[in-house]
Amino acid sequence: MNGRKLKTKFFSKKSIGALIGISLIMVIGIISIISFQTFYNQYSSNIESKIEKKSNINNLNLLEIEKKSSKTFLYIKNNNNNYIKINEVKINDKNCNLIDSNVVDKNSIQKIGVDCILNPQRIAEVVVITNLGIISKTKLIG
Numbered sequence: 001m002n003g004r005k006l007k008t009k010f011f012s013k014k015s016i017g018a019l020i021g022i023s024l025i026m027v028i029g030i031i032s033i034i035s036f037q038t039f040y041n042q043y044s045s046n047i048e049s050k051i052e053k054k055s056n057i058n059n060l061n062l063l064e065i066e067k068k069s070s071k072t073f074l075y076i077k078n079n080n081n082n083y084i085k086i087n088e089v090k091i092n093d094k095n096c097n098l099i100d101s102n103v104v105d106k107n108s109i110q111k112i113g114v115d116c117i118l119n120p121q122r123i124a125e126v127v128v129i130t131n132l133g134i135i136s137k138t139k140l141i142g
Contacts, residue, residue, distance in 0.1 A: 060084060062137045063109065065091075065124055071099065072141075074112045074126065078104040088129040089114050104130075 059079035066073040072091065078084050086102040088095065089112070096116035104110040118124065118141065128135040 060135055062126060062128060062135055065139045065141045067118060067141050072114050072116050072118060075109060076104050076112055077109045078106060080106055082106050085131045086112060086128060090127040091116050091118060091124050
């Protein structure tokens with residue numbers, strides 16, 4: 001009888017080691033799946049926001065440049081469903097000061113005034129830096 005009890009205890013000790021090993025493998029697997037899912041969700045949302053920002057800047061268009069005495073006016077069309085803030089304007093590599101509002105209303109054409117000394121050229125390279133990105137256009141000054 002004593003021999004039989006020893007055998008049962010011996011086999012039960014072996015099964016505990018196997019259970020602990022399988023439990024550890026399962027815990028590591030679950031942690032790996034959760035970590036990968038978290039990484040994937042963050043990565044895909046980051047890509048989606050970049051694509052959305054890029055499509056928003058494509059909906060912004062510089063229509064015309066108008067020169068009146070010492071002021072220059074930019075006509076900017078915003079086809080987005082949200083406001084766009086203009087941070088900086090450069091004309092022919094010269095920084096220009098914004099005179100009027102620097103916000104372009106949603107779904108509208110906005111006249112933005114800038115204080116910039118232009119060369120007597122009729123063509124200008126205009127760079128508009130917004131909260132969504134950069135627009136760069138070569139336009140005739142009208």
